Amino acid sequence: MSFILLLDMSDPLATLPPSSSVGDYVKAIWEIAGSEAASTKDVAARLSVSSASVTNMFGRLQEMGLAEYERYRGASLTAAGRREALRLVRRHRLIETFLLEHLGYSWQDVHEEAERLEHAVSDEFTERLADMLGHPGRDPHGDPIPAADGTLAVESLKSLGETEAGQRVLIVKVKDDSAQVLNYLGERSLVPGRSVKVREVRALDGVVTVEDEGGVEHALGESLARAVFVQSTLEGVQDPVAPA
Amino acid sequence: MSFILLLDMSDPLATLPPSSSVGDYVKAIWEIAGSEAASTKDVAARLSVSSASVTNMFGRLQEMGLAEYERYRGASLTAAGRREALRLVRRHRLIETFLLEHLGYSWQDVHEEAERLEHAVSDEFTERLADMLGHPGRDPHGDPIPAADGTLAVESLKSLGETEAGQRVLIVKVKDDSAQVLNYLGERSLVPGRSVKVREVRALDGVVTVEDEGGVEHALGESLARAVFVQSTLEGVQDPVAPA
DNA sequence: CTTATATTTTAGTCTTGCCTAAACTGTAAA
């Protein structure tokens, strides 16, 4: 007696997890446009690939059911695509937190490493890591970490540029990819979890001057002030992580 | 005034790290044959790919300077190939150690996860991890971890099958890829770091009976006995890691 | 010395993911 076992390995999508390329494209669309349509150009710029490559991938994402794509009109994520994006973002931010808290990385270096690792770890690994980290709510940059079920709280924070002199505020998030910017702010401990007092918000040139917990004053140019997001100290602290 | 910057990105080896495929092939050759030549068939079996794919990769490895390849005669690693293999093995074993000690994985599950992660982590990550782990000498299965400089101590251990009744020995290493085997031994705490007393080595069928630290006896069949490597309890303990 | 068999290689394809160059489209300004 003999058997022939026929497995249909011809459908690469059904079971297999998306490749790292596919994942990065989906994540890029999510980061650029959320639920809206992301343009070919923007995705190309973010991923450092040619526009032609993006057009090609938009078509494939549609095949895979991860995005809807209309020629000349960009691609927007389907529910499945959003789910996949959030899964990667959760991994990415948990990994960043681990790198900073347990391996001694500085917060400007965690992103690059996480960008690769997010595609290599399993769901098992991710949840065990979350456990080990005590289920943090935010990553080192203050970005909220999506829950395991794909939930992500919407948040409306104001930037330092939108505050007024006299207010005491808590730094919640720093939104900037540049290592120089992160390094500058990190060295001065202007990081999530710290609170500062707003001394001056100068309309003329957008410079915001703040006084840190040690009484030291820092003058931040418009772009810097727009990258630092805060909340009133009165509101509850939403699990800030303290980078180096 | 303008400049045109010409980068020769046409040489993919010079700077770029080997792909995970290339890495796995190099590692397979090392694991199968060490410094000798590994056959097409053996590598194909270990990596679950066709022989034709292996022949193709052998040629590429030679192009890359990672292996020497002679038709019909298999491939052997060059110094560069050995270096690359050891680099991956170091990562793999450190990652396994981390998974077991810090994420609560069981020792039969660590291999699969490490097999993917070894290609995604940076040297930076690897050395920081080694630091965090306290520079362990062995992984959860008792395999020695290559040093950062590519050094790996040669070792000559005997298996349980080669011991004699009456000896008290320390389990140093368990050489078996099967999850069932690892699970069986793990549940009985017959793992690296534990010591046992050899009760009987039966020539007839190769069954070895040992008494563990709690006085419980275990009869191990020939294949199991050949998978468990030990050293005399009198010799120095070489940094054993204790799996679950 | 021949032959059978296991192993290996060759030949021909396929998919993924990237590229450049050329053609096309949508839209905002003239």
Add this chain to the structure above:
DNA sequence: TTTACAGTTTAGGCAAGACTAAAATATAAG
């Protein structure tokens, strides 16, 4: 309403890495 141009798509290629089927080779057995 035409036009210019930024943005997009198409066309054509390429490299990595896998596969199957067919041909070639080494070697062990007769």
